[in-house]
Amino acid sequence: MKVLVVEDERKIAGFLQRGLGDEGHQVEIAGELSLARAALTDHGFDLILVDRMLPDGDGLDLIRQLRRAGDSTPAICLTARDRIEEKVTGLQGGADDYLVKPFSFEELLARIEAVLRRSRTEPELKVGDLRIDVPARRVFRGAVEIRLTAREFDLLRFLVERKGQVISRTRLLEAVWDTSHDPGTNSVDVYISYLRSKIDKGFDPPLVHTLRGVGYVVEDKKR
Numbered sequence: 001m002k003v004l005v006v007e008d009e010r011k012i013a014g015f016l017q018r019g020l021g022d023e024g025h026q027v028e029i030a031g032e033l034s035l036a037r038a039a040l041t042d043h044g045f046d047l048i049l050v051d052r053m054l055p056d057g058d059g060l061d062l063i064r065q066l067r068r069a070g071d072s073t074p075a076i077c078l079t080a081r082d083r084i085e086e087k088v089t090g091l092q093g094g095a096d097d098y099l100v101k102p103f104s105f106e107e108l109l110a111r112i113e114a115v116l117r118r119s120r121t122e123p124e125l126k127v128g129d130l131r132i133d134v135p136a137r138r139v140f141r142g143a144v145e146i147r148l149t150a151r152e153f154d155l156l157r158f159l160v161e162r163k164g165q166v167i168s169r170t171r172l173l174e175a176v177w178d179t180s181h182d183p184g185t186n187s188v189d190v191y192i193s194y195l196r197s198k199i200d201k202g203f204d205p206p207l208v209h210t211l212r213g214v215g216y217v218v219e220d221k222k223r
């Protein structure tokens, strides 16, 4: 399993890296939110462990951003703050669980197991013969598996969750990238074309449709 640990305290990050590594997991450490965002753009993770007090902000903002984009990668908040209201904020922000420092490694493993068990029960998404196995982050058209990057996957998932609805470029930019992204950018169009070349090229019917000047829609019908 690939685990992203977002933690600025080296001792804790090291402890998690060793412990999870010994359990056979691949661990990547990000000491700041900006580094975590970069890591999340490039690779799909199966689990995120995130500290709340980071040098460049609150780890919970990262989870919120992922959830807004339709990304349900299981996430556990790690924090020294143990007040009940902060726990509630954490869970409302989209964290799947909360662990108060200091915690034992056994406690962490138990929480990880519980969170993964819950996430596995999520339904799959379908449109036409396209199927998304959400927890596994895998995409198929018919029996053919299609490899997507993390960003392409998030974009497709957001559209398929809203199949039949026309989604504007701005909304996609906010949901799949982030709100601070330059609205003049053509990232959405570029990624839509990547997505099309992977999920529609060589398959019939096409599922990704452009409504010129309005936005995009994913559906199993001609437009």
Ligand code: CA
Binding pocket: 007, 008, 009, 051, 052, 053, 054
């Ligand atoms: Ca910290």
